[in-house]
Amino acid sequence: MGMKLNTTRRSFLKLSAAVAGSAALVGSSAMQPGAAMAEGANPGAGDIKRVRTACRGCGKMECGVWVTVQNGRAIKIEGDESAYQSNGNCCTKSQASIQAAYHPDRLLYPLKRTKPKGEEPGWQRISWDEAIKTCHEKLTEVQGKYGGEGVMHMTGTSRFWGMRGGPLASLYGAVNGHGAAQICKGIRRDAGSLTIENGIFFNETVGFPKVYVQWGTGPSISNYDDTCRTITEVIARSEKYILIDPRLNNEGHEADIHLALRPGTDGAMALGWTHLVMKNGWEDHEFCTRWSNGPYLYCEELDINDQPFHTGKFTRGNGLDVKTRLLRECDLVEGGSVSRFMVWDSLANNGEGGLTYFDADEKIGLWEGEKEHHKPTTFTDYVRPSGDIRGDGSDGDVSGRIPDPTQFEIEREPELWYEGEVTLKDGRTVKVKSVWKKYWDDVVSKYTPEYTGEICDVDPKLIEEAVEAWAGQRFDPRFSNGGLHYQLAPEQAGNSMQNFRALGILSAMVGAYDTPAGNRGMTRVPINAGGVAIPANEVAAAKKKKDPNEPFVEQFDKKANIACAEEFPLTRWTARTDAKSCWVAALESKPYPIKGCVAVTGNFMNQSNATYAWNALKSLDFFVDMDLWHAPMTELADIKLPAQHWLEIPGFARISQGAHGAFGANVNCIAPPGEAKFEIEVAQMWFKEAGKPFYDPETGDAWGPVTRYMDHVIKDTGMNHEEFLDKFAKHGWFRAKDEYPEIWGTYKRYETGELRQVDGMVYKEGDHMPGMPVPCMKMEIWSTIMETYLSPETKGLPERLKGLAPSEICLPEYKEPPLSPVSTPELMEEYPFNMTTGRRNPVYFHSEHRQLPWCREQWPVPRVEINPADAEKLGIQQGDWVWIESKDGKIREVADLYHGVKPGVINTEHTWWLPEFSAPTHGWELVCINALVDKEAQDPYTGSSQLRAYPVKIYKATPENSPFGNPCPCDVDGTPCISDASDPRLKAWLPTYEGRD
Ligand code: SF4
Structure with missing residues (x-):
């Protein structure tokens, strides 16, 4: 699809003036850096230009900014009024980026150490050629001695571009990586992929929720999801503002209800909310019956290994043989289909009820008796109610389309609360129960407000008041009052995976998934890999042309050699090695030695035990780190490579992270210092040294120029990078909803057929079939992927999960953090x-x-x-x-x-x-x-570290x-x-x- 870019420019200029007062929350204590910088310059003289670009001062938001450059020097950074995702905001970190770029301690040249690790390193300048050659030789040596498992990579959020260490380490067969994603966003994304789609935690707050629920996050300060200044407006606009946090945050003083829960108990609170929604019938009935596996029937008596259900397109790796005890036609009749999931239809047989099915075969995706997919044909514009914020009398703007509801082709009522008996094909009569009822009976029913209040240390009446305000009544009959804005806190208490499944299901249950101001996956536009990193698929394509006839091997088996494969087997599916396992392998050689590491930013201080991690890094045979300056981790490197700051990198298309649909570009503002290089250029040099093509040799030059790569990343826009940057400079930030109305501008993509995309980010690889990109094709309350990987009879249960019942794993049951007043x-x-x-x-x-x-x-x-x-x-x-x-x-x-x-x-x-x-x-x-x-305090599914809810003592120094x-x-x-x-x-x-x- 070629990009139209013919949108009428919206009135953001008006907006920025109207909201200036709300900026106080993020910037009131700031000095006047623009003015301060200008002191050293001559404000009236010289060549001045303003460059429109994307900020990377925090690596999370990509706020739109203007950079003023005088005589080649950046002298001021300020908000870009066209950047609706950040509402013209520009925080202190962004403005301080000038001091980062011109910092006297920047790394200017490649360096090698001359003294042993643990001492002052005695850095010595070397050439880029020597640096890259040494890196390649040393890592090849490590690979020769220990195999590919001996090399790991590290990646942080970075103030430069965001390339991962992974593609470089993959040159040496590396399978393990330490990344910020293990404790930040990664587990949220994985939980989304298990449930509906990658990234369902993103909350489209630019849509202005009627009830704003802020859960374990401080978004007025900085983060993705249309935050910063936008949040202050959202709060002012909402009918109710509910804060869930042990601490009253900055904007929390405005909260109508504050649930100050005990740290680490977010999962219990989510289940307490679910309890009230289910008990009071506040669910979005149509969504839950038509688009969740709530009505699918579970049967304890089935042999889980009998007749796996193969699904190929939308699971990781190149497919999955799903093993499940969800009842299918093949369990009832000889020769029955393995993909027809049975549900009880209360309207069948003239209202007496009877079994029917949904066929989740990825070529079919239809209910029994249906002949074709019925996609919505009529839409209502969603008008963002922003007029009163602007104070200019405008009526707000069109911010997406809402499909008018479609109906079942054949009238039916899948029963959510069913419990009964069926006769199997072998003649046995067995009990079955809908997933919805099982969720209630096995998990949710016990989370009464009193029980939840006791766990979370919150007044039960306040919990009831909050849930009723959020879900009890809709302000607009077409969609929910808003999603759940949940972020880091539920991720870092050693119980992350189930917390996020519970939260995602809860939001979708009330119809807050993929609706205005609801939870909504990642912005999807035709910029490869999100425009935030070297796309792994590009490098992979350079290594090996994708073979469509590649034999089926489950991701589980493909990733059997990651260091945490035994302890946290679900990580074979997520492909994220936990931090502790990397350090144990380095220090204790278990399950094998890790002795080499490629880091592109990253940080040993952000997860696991920092002292243990420090010693592990110190023990490596070879460690190369690319960064902007000398930080603790870089001081353990054998070689340091100087990176370009975000103000210096060449122009490159970029997506703003979150569900708002903004995309633009990082644009070069100033020249880099010394020999600092753009990381993609470094990767290119490195691949050349290794004799491996960086680009697909069949479609272009294997190693250069870098613009070839930039063109590749945006080729689906129909433009080359120069054309794209030129449009961005003139037009400002693009809104995916305007540019790609069918793909991103329409809500309820599970109805329109645009949700079934690989990992929620790759824009072009969907099958356009209504439903979700998970095995059941419906939101999975009961996770068939968890069931397949984590059942005693299939792949086995790891030590940390032994003794748990299937419903404690396949449904999102709450567990106390490993260290807590209850656990320890x-x-x-x-x-x-x-x-x-x-x-x-x-x-x-x-x-x-x-x-x-x-x-x-x-x-x-x-x-x-x-x-x-x-x-x-x-x-x-x-x-x-x-x-x-x-x-x-x-x-x-x-x-x-x-x-x-x-x-x-x-x-x-x-x-x-x-x-x-x-x-x-x-x-x-x-x-x-x-x-x-405590390095052993980890989530039993993902190994993510417990970083909050710690028992400690505090005393005066x-x-x-x-x-x-x-x-x-x-x-x-x-x-x-x-x-x-x-x-x-x-x-x-x-x-x-x-x-x-
Ligand atoms: S919140 Fe926005 S302006 Fe601040 S550092 Fe992050 S991207 Fe830059």
């Missing part, structure tokens, strides 16, 4: 506080920006929030350095007394380090909260209990860290233009 009560005596961590911060993004003066002046030290009543009991005052200690380690942060955290809970900051301290550690061991992590007699953390020579904005060391980090002008 014995720890509570010594470690009585429940620690949550990882909140968004207006100044930093995870471990980044600690060396940017503007950021560090505003937020010089890590802070721990503690309830004033708790602080008083412990003799802790505002601003005191305190020790935070778990059974696994201790670090220091500064006390911040805040009534918004529950008594008994503390809220700490994560991944701190102190760039002013000496190499190699740069002080991470003094202030990084992950030193407290004193001269007596602190090294160097100083409560403030000190470097090895006793120098204290920067702790306020007056520290002269901050001046040393001001921008330098050396080597650029």
Whole structure:
């Protein structure tokens, strides 16, 4: 499909003026960086241009920004009014990006270490040729000694482009990777793929939910899902705002209902909400009966290994033999179909009821008796109710189309609450029960408001009030009141997979899936691999032309050699090695040694136990890291490669992450310093050195030029990259809903046939059949993929799941975090506080920006929030350095007394380090909260680390209990860290233009 790009430009200019007041939440404490930068320049002189581009200051949002460039220097960054996903927002991190790009500590040249690991590395400049040659030789050596399993990769979110270490490590047969996705977004995506589609957690808040539910996230600060300034408007616009968080966040002061749950109990809360929805009949009945496997029948008596159901297109790998106890026609009659899933139709036999089926064969996808797919033919425009926000009298704008409902071709009523008996083909009469009823009986029924309230430490009446406000009555009869805006917190408490399945099902159950302001998968446009990374398929295609006759091998078997295959077998399907397994393999050679690593950003401090991870990295035979500067992890590398900052990279199409449908481009603004290179150019050099084509040799030059690659990524738009960038510069951000109305501009894609896409992102590979891209073709409340992979009679159960009933696995049952007052009560005596961590911060993004003066002046030290009543009991005052200690380690942060955290809970900051301290550690061991992590505390399905809900103790740091007699953390020579904005060391980090002008 060629891209039209003929859209009338929308009135975003009006919008930005009207919402200026709401920007205070994200920017009120910021200095005036634009002005500050201009001090060093001559504002009235020289060549000035404004470049429209996409920000990567946090790696999550891709806000649209304008960069002002004077005489080749970036002097100001401000919001782009055309970027409706960010509403013209530009946060402090983005503006501070100028200090990042011109930072005096940028890596300028490839470097090699001259001293042993664990000491100051003695970096020595080398040429790019030598660097790439050495990397290839050393990793080939590791591969020769340990096999491909001996090489791993690491990837972070990055301030440059976002290429993964994976494609480079794959040159050496690597199968394991440590990525941010294991604790951020990856598990959410996987849970979505098991249930409806990849990425169902994205909530389209630009659609303005009538009831805004903010669940474990701080989106006014920064994150995907149309956040920042948009959220402040959403809150102002909504009839009700419900906050679910142990901590009252910035905007939470506006909440109508605040469910301050105990950290780590999000899954129980989700099931408590599900209980009220099911009990009160608040589900979207049409969706649940027609588009979920709720009415499919489960039969305990079936042999799970009997007659697998093969599905090929929309599962990972090249197919799956589904093994299930969901009743199919083949169980009832000889020669019956393996793909016809039985349901009870209450209208059959003149209202007496009878069995019917949905045929989930991927070439059929029809109910019994149907001849063809009935896709919607009429649509209603969804008009975003934004007029009152703009204050300009406009009526809002058309923001997608809602299909008018289609009906069953033959009148039927699939029964959600069915329980009865059927006679199998072998003559046995057996009990069957609908998945919906089984979900209620086995899981949901016990989560009464009282039971949920007891687990979560929340007033049951408040829970009832919240659910009724959200689901009890629709403000618009066509669609739900809004989805669930859920993000990191349910992902990081060691029970992530089931939490996300419960949340996704809950949202879809009330009809909040793929409707305006609902949960909605990822933006899908014809930019390959989301436009955020080297597409793995391009590199794979270069290695081996895809063979359509490739024999069927399940993903489970293909990935049998990943390091966590035995401990967390579902990871064979998700293909995500957990962090702990990487480090165990490196340090203990279990199940085999990992001795080489390719990192393209990434961070050992963000999951698992940081001390263990540090030692593991130190033990590698060869480690190469590509980054912008010297951070703790890079100090363990053998070779460092200098990357280009997002202000420096060549123009490249880019999708803004989230469900809003925005896409645009990163556009070059300034020249890179020294010999810093665009990572795709580096990959190209590396592939050449390895003698492997980087591009598909059949369709183009194997290694270059880089523009060939850029053209490839957007070829489905019908433009080359220059044309695309030119359109973007003139037009501003594109709205996928306008450009691709059939694919992305229409809601309820499960009806229109546009939902069945590979992994929810690859725009062109659907079969256009109504339904979901999961084996049942309906939202899977009962997960057949979990059933196939995690049943004792199929692939076996790993140790951590032994003893669980099928319905505790295949349905999303809640489990306590591995460490909690309930799981490990014995720890509570010594470690009585429940620690949550990882909140968004207006100044930093995870471990980044600690060396940017503007950021560090505003937020010089890590802070721990503690309830004033708790602080008083412990003799802790505002601003005191305190020790935070778990059974696994201790670090220091500064006390911040805040009534918004529950008594008994503390809220700490994560991944701190102190760039002013000496190499190699740069002080991470003094202030990084992950030193407290128990490496074995993991989600039993995915291995994602428990990073929140930790039993800890907290006490005042004193001269007596602190090294160097100083409560403030000190470097090895006793120098204290920067702790306020007056520290002269901050001046040393001001921008330098050396080597650029
Ligand atoms: S939220 Fe992220 S992408 Fe948006 S302006 Fe801030 S740093 Fe940039």
